Amino acid sequence: MSQNDWMDLGKNIxxxxxxxxxxxxxxxxxxxxxxxxxxxTSMINNKIxxxxxxxxxxxxxQKYDIRKITKIEKKIKSQLSGYRALRAIxxxxxxxxxGFDLIYLLLEGWQTAKPAIAGSxxxxxxxxxxxxxxxxxxxxxxxxxxxMKRFHIYISNLSKQDxxxxxxxxxxxxxxxxxxxxxxxxxxxxxxxxxxxxxRKKNIFYASDEAFEAGTLPDLPHTAVDDEETPLTPLAQSxxxxxxxxxxxxxxxxxxxxxxVVSQKLDTLEQNIRHILVFIQExxxxxxxxxxxxxxxLPSIERLLETxxxxxxxxxxxxxxxxxxxxxxxxxxxxNFALSELYDDLxxxxxxxxxxxxxxxxTLLAREGLTKDKLPR
Numbered sequence: 001m002s003q004n005d006w007m008d009l010g011k012n013i014x015x016x017x018x019x020x021x022x023x024x025x026x027x028x029x030x031x032x033x034x035x036x037x038x039x040x041t042s043m044i045n046n047k048i049x050x051x052x053x054x055x056x057x058x059x060x061x062q063k064y065d066i067r068k069i070t071k072i073e074k075k076i077k078s079q080l081s082g083y084r085a086l087r088a089i090x091x092x093x094x095x096x097x098x099g100f101d102l103i104y105l106l107l108e109g110w111q112t113a114k115p116a117i118a119g120s121x122x123x124x125x126x127x128x129x130x131x132x133x134x135x136x137x138x139x140x141x142x143x144x145x146x147x148m149k150r151f152h153i154y155i156s157n158l159s160k161q162d163x164x165x166x167x168x169x170x171x172x173x174x175x176x177x178x179x180x181x182x183x184x185x186x187x188x189x190x191x192x193x194x195x196x197x198x199x200r201k202k203n204i205f206y207a208s209d210e211a212f213e214a215g216t217l218p219d220l221p222h223t224a225v226d227d228e229e230t231p232l233t234p235l236a237q238s239x240x241x242x243x244x245x246x247x248x249x250x251x252x253x254x255x256x257x258x259x260x261v262v263s264q265k266l267d268t269l270e271q272n273i274r275h276i277l278v279f280i281q282e283x284x285x286x287x288x289x290x291x292x293x294x295x296x297x298l299p300s301i302e303r304l305l306e307t308x309x310x311x312x313x314x315x316x317x318x319x320x321x322x323x324x325x326x327x328x329x330x331x332x333x334x335x336n337f338a339l340s341e342l343y344d345d346l347x348x349x350x351x352x353x354x355x356x357x358x359x360x361x362x363t364l365l366a367r368e369g370l371t372k373d374k375l376p377r
Contacts, residue, residue, distance in 0.1 A: 020327075021307050063162070063195055063207055064155070073148055080141040087134025093127025150175075150183060151192055154205075162211035166203045177203065236284035239291060243277040246298040253305035257312065265332045269301070272339035279346055289346060297335060304328050 101117045101124070108116075150173045157164055157172055170180040181198055184205055188196040197206040206212035232240070247270055254266040280287050308328045311321050 021303065063193065065191060065194060069148075069151075069192065072144075076141055076144045076148065080138065080145065083134050083137030083141055085134070086130050087138055090127050090130030090132070090134050094124065094131050097124035097127060147183075147186075151187055154184070154187075158205075158207045162208040163204055163206045166198070166205050169205060231284070232281065233284045233287060235291060236280050236287040239280055239287055240277050242298055243273055243280075246301060247273055247277075249302050250305065253309055256309050257305075259312075262308070262329055262332070265329065265336065266305075268336050269332060269339070272336055272343065273298075275343045276339060276346070279343060283346075286346060290342060297338065301335060304331060 097120050101120055104116055153172050154169050157169055166177050166180055166184070169184075170177050173180065173183075175183070181200065184193070184196060184198050187193050188198070193207060195207065195209045195212075197209075197212040199206065199212075250266055250270050250273075254263055254270075257263055257266070276290055280290060308325060311317065311325050311328075314321055317325075
């Protein structure tokens with residue numbers, strides 16, 4: 001959703017709220033809030049899906065060119081089939097014509113067989129060339145196929161983390177460290193590993209730039225370090241201040257409203273707003289994702305409750321007033337749903353962001369010998 005769309009929705013809620021209070025018809029207001037709920041949750045869910053897909057595809061695409069690998073393997077398979085066919089044709093042709101020449105030579109003698117052998121050589125030599133070409137090509141294609149098989153074995157050993165001792169890779173392919181290092185250098189040169197790094201000094205292979213950078217960081221300090229709180233951004237600070245003011249007003253109106261059901265709705269509303277404010281305080285960098293929704297809803301909540309208190313003050317309310325009160329109560333349910341969904345989506349989005357950094361943390365911990373699979377320093 002674009003910023004202009006958000007501004008349109010915000011204006012729409014403002015106009016609809018004024019209309020609802022003036023006419024005491026809150027049906028359209030409920031629809032407007034539901035529209036922003038659907039739009040907001042859709043926006044954040046799309047962002048989560050895009051982020052999740054981007055993390056997975058980016059992780060693969062940044063480390064390996066899947067399309068290129070598939071293309072290479074198809075080419076090797078095609079070449080192997082072609083060279084085998086050439087070897088078979090050349091072998092059969094060579095066997096037939098060479099066998100014919102030998103038999104004819106034994107039966108007729110050199111003088112008689114000489115013209116026939118000379119004539120058959122025009123077919124024997126091309127068949128022999130095909131045979132040699134097929135054997136050489138098959139050998140080369142098999143070497144390339146074996147090369148790609150080793151590449152996949154290396155990948156499988158890197159499935160859990162982006163750094164691994166070279167000795168582990170060499171054991172997996174029944175090779176030596178020297179041959180594995182040569183292999184890895186060739187694969188990096190061939191762009192099979194797009195971010196590969198070989199550290200000969202530590203005898204470690206890194207499959208990503210992040211892992212390599214983490215591996216080159218200085219040793220983790222072993223003394224306790226106090227965690228520093230993330231400073232609040234101006235946006236996060238203003239949102240928290242506005243939210244605290246709204247919470248204060250909700251408590252004020254809650255004291256004035258005697259209906260236990262409505263009071264419970266306001267308790268839930270206060271809890272949902274508090275969850276979001278705590279989230280913003282802990283993750284000020286994500287305040288923008290909650291700004292538009294709270295910007296439009298918090299002022300609306302105060303005016304709705306003010307109107308509800310005024311309607312409740314009528315000594316003998318008629319059907320219209322009763323209906324307006326019920327509509328406001330339904331709107332409170334919609335707001336509770338909206339804020340609850342926003343909190344859940346924000347939390348899920350942050351979880352996805354945290355998950356993307358786990359590989360670097362695991363690299364650091366593994367290097368410090370704090371995981372099951374210890375890596376050399």
